[in-house]
Each structure stands twice: as C-alpha cells, then as structure tokens.
Amino acid sequence: MSHIVALAGSTAEESKSTDLLKRLLGYVEEHGISTKLISVRDIPPNELIYGAPKNSPHLKEVTEHIERATGIIVATPIYKASYSGALKAFLDLLPEKSLVGKVVLPIATAGSSKHLLAIDYALKPVLSSLGATQILSGFFVSDNQLQRDKNGHLLLDNESELRFEEQVRTLLQSIRFIKPVSQKEYAPAEYFN
Ligand SMILES: Cc1cc2nc3c(=O)[nH]c(=O)nc-3n(C[C@H](O)[C@H](O)[C@H](O)COP(=O)(O)O)c2cc1C
Secondary structure (H helix, E strand, C coil): CCEEEEEECCCCCCCHHHHHHHHHHHHHHCCCCEEEEEEHHHCCHHHHHHCCCCCCHHHHHHHHHHHHCCEEEEEEECECCECCHHHHHHHHHCCCCCCCCCEEEEEEEECCHHHCCHHHHHHHHHHHHCCCCEECCCEEEEHHHEEECCCCCEEECHHHHHHHHHHHHHHHHHHCCCCCCCHHHHCCHHHHC
C-alpha cells in the first residue's frame, strides 16, 4: 500500500498551511493510501535547536515513516521571504538523501503573493539536497485566497481550488509507479556508522 508523509512546517497552533495539508491527506486517504502527518511542533524544541540524539524516539518515528513513503508533502508558511526556520531545523535532522525515490509536493501559504517564488528559490534546493528528484511544481496560496467557514474549515477561492486539485491529482498519478527506496539500500554504509 502506498504511504504518504506530510511534513507541517508551521509553528502556529492554528495553522493555515497545516490545515491545507490535512485537507490534502483527506483526499489521498479516499484513494486507499495510508498517511502520516508530522509537524515541527511534534519535535521537542531542544532537538530542533541543538540536534537530536541518535536514539531520539521522535526522529526514529519520523525516519521510519519517511523511509516507507512513496510521497512526501512539505507544507510551510512563508516567513521573511522564505520557508519557516523551524522547517529548516527539522529538515536538518533528517539523514542525508532521505528523499531519494520519493515524489515530493511542496505547499506554501503566505501573507501576499510577493514571495510566490519562495518554493522555487528557497525550498526546492533543500529538498533536492535531500535527494529528491521528482519535485512537483507545488502549490502556493496567499491568505486573501483562503477563508474559514463557520466550522473553521479552510476554503480556497475557485482559482486556487483548481490548482490545488491539480497538484493532488499529479501527486496521486506520480506515486502510483513508485516503490519505496530504503535509505539503507541507497546510502553508503558510512552514513550509518
Ligand atoms: C514571522 C512571520 C513572518 C512572515 N513573513 C512573511 C513574508 O515574508 N511574506 C509573506 O507573504 N507572508 C509572510 N507572513 C505571513 C504568513 O506567511 C501567512 O500568514 C501564512 O499563511 C501563515 O501560515 P500558517 O498559518 O500555516 O503559519 C509572515 C508571518 C509571520 C508570523
């Protein structure tokens, strides 16, 4: 069964980018795909700042899910023209080449469209350095294209909804042909010494 891991890069308790991720996971679960949402808020702050010990149970859980996954969705708010610092701290904890053989979908929400290209100039190079070669074009939406209904559910305007659905479709089509690549199969032994 395909497995998708969603990494939520917002530190906010009520987060638009994380709620978008949850919506997306709802869609993919309807296609019989198992999912796991991991937020930067799930990692103890001292591990994010000072680095996680090798036996960190948090990191172990994260890496096991990523290893099983065929698709990874990375969501972030735009902070100071880039992705969130907490997301960078989180990605820095991952073993080298963790994203080899995975389809990666980046998602960003932002206060305005001024930093529309932040996914391309800031986030994608980091995802590539983690070994990702199949990075989808991504989904960027600004806060004025989002609103919450009376139940607190996040709604997108029509144009954004179409772009969002297209990215979900592309992700589902792309993971269909992927087999999970284990870190151990890929990485040279010295990574694990
Ligand atoms: C510290 C901080 C810095 C921000 N910097 C930017 C920015 O440079 N450009 C921008 O368009 N929006 C910026 N924003 C707005 C957020 O990107 C936007 O509200 C986003 O949807 C928040 O996502 P979240 O609810 O998932 O945290 C900033 C917000 C915060 C809190």
